[in-house]
Amino acid sequence: MHHSMKSDSFLRPGLIKYHNARRSNNPIKYLGSLVPQDITGATLEKFPMVSHSAPSPMSQLPARLIPSVLRPCRGGMLTLLALSTSLILSACGVGGGSSVWGEAPSGPGLGTSQTPTAQSATRGDAPEGTPGADNALTGMGGSTLALGDSGYLTPPPNAVRQIEGIPVAILVPLSGRLAGPGKALLEGAQMALFDVGNPEFRLMPFDTMGTALGAEQAARSAINKGARLIVGPLLADSVTAVRPIAEAANIKVVAFSNSSRVAGGPIFLAGFTPEEQVDAIVAHAMAEGRRRFAVLAPSNDYGNVSVDALRASVERRGGEFSRVGFYNPDALDFSEQIQSLSDYKSRVQALKQQRAELSAQGDQASKQALKRMEVLDTWGDPPFDALLLPVLDPQTLQILSAQLAYYDVDQPTVRLLGLQRWDSFPNLASEPGLIGSQFPAARSAYRDQFEARFAQLFGHGASDLSALSYDVTAVAAALARPSASGPKYDVATLTDPQGFIGAEGLFRFQENGIAQRGFAIMEVQSSGVRMIQEAPRSFDQPVTTYPPQPTEGTTPAQPTS
Structure with missing residues (x-):
């Protein structure tokens, strides 16, 4: 150059x-200045600090039922089936036989449109009125929920209530400086709760206040409320604070952190390490x-x-x-x-030496070489x-x-x-x-469906944190199935080698507590960012370069910006 x-x-x-x-x-x-490793595949900087400005009204949510079908995978093939526009997470090899959930219940109140109240918060606000641990979130009828019935701040009375079922705690910052990311996490979890529609599953939110001490207190409260699994918290220091509590209670934690130093034992990390x-x-x-x-x-x-x-x-x-x-x-x-x-300086000196040697030779070939070297600043790679x-x-x-x-x-x-x-x-x-x-x-064929459903449900775009929380909560809900030994939150089930696929793509938990993921490879080209290798659809699938070489009469895939 x-x-x-x-x-x-x-x-x-x-x-x-x-x-x-x-x-x-x-x-x-x-x-970066707080916990540099806790960048969980999401752009946390998109969330503003907590403010108390007047909120903008959410758009009216449509009225339709979301019956879903979740089937375990067979032979390493991942299957995702959903009725209507609902997106659910597909579990592989969980529980053996197929299981169909989400039969649409009949009765008044289902399928009726509701307009969210004016108490909606701005995207970075702490969610006022968020149900506490005593009021577990659950879908109406235990299996399905009309979209209009899932307003974030003011769910209908019969959608937020204390019920019998398998309690799972979600530990997120609902107040303090990280209330924006916390809200995104809880929204993703709520959407998974309503989409999967498992009547055996209930979700209990606890506020960590964005601190390790808050996470410790939230974990103790969750255990006291009978939690069988803890989803969250977000930051590595908070995960460290929760660990001894989970160990004493003999329950597993699926955290959103991506700091591998806190993985292992009862801790599984969903974040992108x-x-x-x-x-x-x-x-x-x-x-x-x-x-x-x-x-x-x-x-x-x-x-x-x-x-x-x-x-x-x-x-x-x-x-x-x-x-x-x-x-x-x-x-x-x-x-x-x-x-x-x-x-660099050594390569500059190497260029000077080359020029000196060629100048000393003085023949025509050396002069031509010197001419070509005029555009160079260094010699060698x-x-x-x-x-x-x-x-x-x-x-x-x-x-x-x-x-x-x-x-x-x-x-x-x-x-x-x-x-x-x-x-x-x-x-x-x-x-x-x-x-x-x-x-x-991370690339998933279902991400577009997830984002469309999320925007329809909450009135704003989905973040990567919301997608991450959706996938983790969907796994928790899918594994909360009736069995003689209770919900399948044991190590063997969580580390099923076939894994899961959801809004953030293919993943599986390893015995070291770290989530292994299937990544696509992207390349920056002059016309935009283009996928040059597809994300695998299963962990048994060899990687494939994308797009494949076009055959005669076909048009190559176009880059995306």
Whole structure:
């Protein structure tokens, strides 16, 4: 790459712009300064801090019944059947035979449209009037619920009541600074509750207030109320606080955290761990022929976990773990780290040496070679052919991609790799330095259905946290089936090797407590972000490159933006 002058002055206007943009973002700031590892595949920064502004009215919800059919999988094939527009989670190999739930009950009050009250909260508000642990949420009639009957803040009296059934607690922050994410989690859980419609299942919400102490108190209350399973909490510190309580009560916890350090024993993590994401993108890169890996990471827990995960994955697969660089996550200039990581100054000196040797020879071929070298700033490639960038925000990625190209770390010589976090960043294709970069992403054929149903039900778009909570709650509801030994919340059932598939795609819990997921691989192209490898539909399915090579008379798949 040629630059007339190696000065960072050209970057200054852009850095100022990124600086101002970053400082204007949500004070939660991606939770990076709170618990960097607790980025559960969701964009928590989308949720504003708690406010008390006047809410906007929700649109009127339609009246229709949501009978659902949930069938266990056979032979490793995942089956999802739903009547109407309902989306439910498909369980594989659970309970043996097929089970049909959701026979539509008859009687007054079902199928009648209701308009939510004006007490709706804004998207970041703590949900006032949320039912407490004494009022477990349940579908009307125990099996189905009209869409209009599931208003978030003011459910109808006969939809929120104390009933007999298998109690499952959900621990989420319904007040405090994380009330916005907590509301999203509870909304996803409610939707799963109504869609699955299991009369044997009831959900008890408990407020953790977004703190470890609050989570501990909520867990004790849940145990006292007879909870057979705990769903949540969100953050790693809260999971740590809940662990001894769950161990003493001999019950399992399915938490939303993605911090693998808190997994194991009674704790199962539903969050998207960096380790799983790193391994997915390393596997793909090595299948493409990449062998020497480097990482440039933020100097925090999230960066440390990503570095350790890359080292383990590369060495396990027989590759070379080449270089490591760290940067201050609040910095706006990474030139020093990039130059060091890529041996930039050594490559500049190598170019000078090559020019000197050719000039000394003086023959025509050497002169032609010197002419061609006029556009070069360095000689030789960086000491790696794949570079992982586990960034937390799009502004940092924009600066990094520009400076990497500026210091001759160019694609396709070096493939830039990301993690699922990239999937939430807008306008990736507008950054020239990112063209050709790749990252893993959760992809499900049912996500569009989930998002449409969610918007219809709650009057606003679904977040990744809502989808995550939906899947976990659907599993809990699906496993709450009558049996001689009670609900199937034992390790053997939770770690069924065939797994589950839902709004966030294919997943299964492993005995170490970490959720294994099936990722698609996305590539940033000039026309948009395109899927180049499909997410597997089962854990027995080999990965397939997408789109397949078109046959004669067919049209290749188009990229998505």
